[in-house]
Amino acid sequence: MDPYETNVMFFMTKNINIIDITSVGALKILNRLITRRRNRDEIRLKRRLLTREYLLRLNRNLCDGCGLCAENCPREAINWNPPIVIDGCLTRKPAIDFDADSCIFCGVCATICPLDALSMEIDAEKIATIVKNKAFPVLSKEIKITKEKCKPGCEFICQQECPTGAIKCIYEKSGKETDTIDVQIDESLCIYCKRCEWSCPLRCFIGEEAFLRKSRI
Ligand code: SF4
Ligand code: SF4
Structure with a gap:
């Protein structure tokens, strides 16, 4: 099983067999279950399902905009806004934002962030899906x-x-x-x-x- 296919994993319970919901229509229905909140300090994505709740959180004060998460997101669900440099001076820091419709809550971004700016919870437990499924990413730098x-x-x-x-x-x-x-x-x-x-x-x-x-x- 592809560890990133959390849309399939969401429906695995003791009583329910795997239901293939990877079709575009089904994905749209799932994405309606995502809520997105944003304020000065934080961006939160939350997905509620029958058996689980997924939360992805960005601490904007810790993020320095390195863009690693955006480069490694398997669904291109993170938009990276580049820095603005004028005459050699950094006038605006780079920053990221989520595309809530594309995120599958795999947790790659939360695992890879070098500054702990991203975190993920499954049913209020701080853990990323890929860690839970023992599918660790390898970063070459x-x-x-x-x-x-x-x-x-x-x-x-x-x-x-x-x-x-x-x-x-x-x-x-x-x-x-x-x-x-x-x-x-x-x-x-x-x-x-x-x-x-x-x-x-x-x-x-x-x-x-x-x-x-x-x-x-
Ligand atoms: S990897 Fe972490 S520090 Fe880098 S842009 Fe993403 S959230 Fe910010
Ligand atoms: S959890 Fe992070 S890496 Fe995974 S799809 Fe969502 S934004 Fe991308």
Whole structure:
């Protein structure tokens, strides 16, 4: 069974056999059962079914808009709004929003979020569907740095912004001049939140190849 097909799993109980409800019409009926609430601090999606209740919650204060959840959502149910950078200054942070009609409450996003901004509950228990079904996603990550672009005028903002201390800028001072010698990333500490990418005024960082290999049970 595909662990992401929660629309099928919703109807598995002791007394009811699996009912194939993956047709478009049936999905539309199910989606009418979703409620969406949004305020300044939070976005909530809730789906009530006969036997279960699913809740997906985004803490907007914790989210830094890295977009990992949107890249990995198997139903493209997360819209990512890119940052606005003017003259090297970040004027609007990137952010995400849900497409309630597409979400199947698989919980991939909640499992993969590096900042714990997303969480999922099944019948008030904090657990994601893919974790409950032992179908863990595998994230492969890579960050490229264009070191030649790096100029120390930014006061090593990437090193300051990194929440885990994974970035080390090595520099040399000669009189009033400061030269960057190297920018190193400790991959064992990197959580792929992409703050370095958004904060660097010279766009030295490009995070890529964040993808999911779907596990199956
Ligand atoms: S993965 Fe987490 S921090 Fe990144 S955009 Fe999604 S909710 Fe925000
Ligand atoms: S639970 Fe998250 S990853 Fe799964 S479909 Fe919904 S938004 Fe996408």
